[in-house]
Amino acid sequence: MxxxxxxxxxxxxxxxxxxxxxxxxxxxxxxxxxxxxxxxxxxxxxxxxxxxxxxxxxxxxxxxxxxxxxxxxxxxxxxxxxxxxxxxxxxxxxxxxxxxxxxxxxxxxxxxxxPVTVGFRRRCLPEYQEIRRRVRDGEIGAVEVVHLVSRDYRPPSPGYLAVSGGFLRDKTIHYFDLVPWVVGERPSEVHAAGSCLVDPRIGEAGDVDTAMVLLRMPSGALCHIHNGRRAVYGFDERIEVFGERGMLQSQPPSLSTVARFGASGIRHERYPDLYGEASFAGLLDSFVTALDRGQPVEPTLAEGLQAQLIAEAAVESLRRNRPVTIAY
Ligand SMILES: NC(=O)c1ccc[n+]([C@@H]2O[C@H](COP(=O)([O-])OP(=O)(O)OC[C@H]3O[C@@H](n4cnc5c(N)ncnc54)[C@H](O)[C@@H]3O)[C@@H](O)[C@H]2O)c1
Structure with missing residues (x-):
């Protein structure tokens, strides 16, 4: 225990x-x-x-x-x-x-x-683990393009945002961890663009709520991340890894949407953040199990630093509006 x-x-x-x-x-x-x-x-x-x-x-x-x-x-x-x-x-x-x-x-x-771990909980989602395993097994050959979309349902509170460090450090950092973990190489260069389209208070605080990030891998593979703070239809996240012999794609959460049939018609309920529920519990379970068995924990603190170095380079790229080489 x-x-x-x-x-x-x-x-x-x-x-x-x-x-x-x-x-x-x-x-x-x-x-x-x-x-x-x-x-x-x-x-x-x-x-x-x-x-x-x-x-x-x-x-x-x-x-x-x-x-x-x-x-x-x-x-x-x-x-x-x-x-x-x-x-x-x-x-x-x-x-x-x-x-x-x-x-x-x-x-x-x-x-x-x-043992110290960092909360990159997406690593615990079975569909991402499956995509990673199959990419690493060479099922789609050399990876050429990664396409990742992640949109939250709504932005967090202004109090949270004020101490969050900004969108790229706070949110997109999840994908700065996820992408190298999936494809097995860390990016050498990042080019970030951002806008404030969701809440003007976010822009007034000097932050963005809509970002497009391009990561260039040493192999030449390219990764595009679209990250947003709002989607009226609920949390939305999917990843697509395209390679020389095919593509692996997680399914959009909308496929699991519950439809309600009533007197006023048929309504699709907003998709609950099942990814969130499953991944928080999943990472806790992997941490507890590793401690219990005396095994190493992951993601490691060093991997937390790696994701942060990518985030810092992305922040600099956004500020200077040009690609930035990532120094590890
Ligand atoms: N892994 C994820 O997906 C994920 C999701 C949400 C938040 N987070 C992270 O979790 C952390 C908290 O985020 P949140 O959304 O819960 O924020 P929050 O603002 O809702 O809660 C933060 C809490 O910390 C408390 N606090 C502040 N200083 C403290 C101290 N010295 N000792 C003890 N408590 C203190 C505050 O009073 C507040 O209750 C942040 O680092 C955030 O980036 C991670």
């Missing part, structure tokens, strides 16, 4: 709390959030303890792992505490917004044998 302390009782923290509490090999021992009532509400819902003083989490000695799902700017300090206390950590993405701090904590972790 892996006993968890959870940091953060917000959007991600609530999902993690539910998944930890449901997992047969995990237990949610305690929750800390600077918003004390939020921690108390969540703790009560899952039979856990709310801990007002974060130092008490480390002093307690009764936990095996921490789930870091607090705001992005708190991750590195919490990771450092976890490394010092020898507690396994699941850290939400991105690791931090300051690259120097990310590099420092990755180096610190490398000096220990504490």
């Amino acid at each position: 892996i006993r968890f302390a959870l940091f953060g009782a917000g959007r991600a923290g609530r999902i993690h709390a539910r998944n930890i509490a449901r997992h047969p090999q995990a237990e949610l021992a305690c929750i800390h959030d600077v918003d004390r009532p939020a921690a108390e509400r969540l703790a009560e819902a899952h039979g856990a303890r709310a801990v007002p003083d974060p130092a008490a989490v480390w002093a307690a000695g009764s936990i095996d792992a921490v789930m870091i799902a607090s705001s992005t700017n708190t991750h590195v300090d919490l990771l450092r505490e976890a490394l010092r206390a020898g507690k396994a950590a699941y850290c939400e993405k991105p690791i931090d917004l300051d690259l120097a701090r990310v590099r420092a904590v990755v180096a610190e972790a490398a000096e220990t044998d504490v």
Whole structure:
């Protein structure tokens, strides 16, 4: 049984709390959030303890792992505490917004044998795992083009956006991890374009909500990512990998839409974010199982840094409106 302390009782923290509490090999021992009532509400819902003083989490000695799902700017300090206390950590993405701090904590972790993973949960979706396996088995030959579309249902709250680091670092980073993981090579160059089309407040804050990113791989393969913060019909995500001998394509979520037949006609319900549900639970399960069996965890902290380096180059490309070479 892996006993968890959870940091953060917000959007991600609530999902993690539910998944930890449901997992047969995990237990949610305690929750800390600077918003004390939020921690108390969540703790009560899952039979856990709310801990007002974060130092008490480390002093307690009764936990095996921490789930870091607090705001992005708190991750590195919490990771450092976890490394010092020898507690396994699941850290939400991105690791931090300051690259120097990310590099420092990755180096610190490398000096220990504490297992640390980063929340790139899409790796746990069976359809993406299947596409990766078949690409790596050579089923479609050499990869030539990757085409990826991801649109959220609606943008997160202004409070979240203000500390998120911007669209490319906060959201598109998922695909900066996913694409190299699927095709087996990391991009050498990135060219990003972005617009603010969804919410003018996002533009006023200097961010974009609609992005097109082109990644060039060392093999010459090209990857196009279209990432958006809003789709009125619900969450939408799919990937297509095209190669010399064919194409592998995940199916659009709309194919699973539930149709309701009523007196007023036939209506298709908005697609629920099943990808979200399945992938959060999937990555937690893979982390808990690896800890339980003493196996390495993944995605690793170093892979978190790799995705972040691509994101930083993309931000620079967007700012300068030209392709940027990615330095690893
Ligand atoms: N993997 C994913 O797909 C995914 C999805 C959503 C969010 N996230 C990540 O999870 C993190 C949290 O996002 P969110 O959407 O839950 O944000 P949120 O704003 O809903 O919640 C953040 C919570 O952290 C708390 N907090 C702030 N400082 C704290 C501290 N020092 N100690 C403890 N708690 C503290 C806040 O009070 C708030 O309740 C972010 O890093 C985000 O990028 C990842």
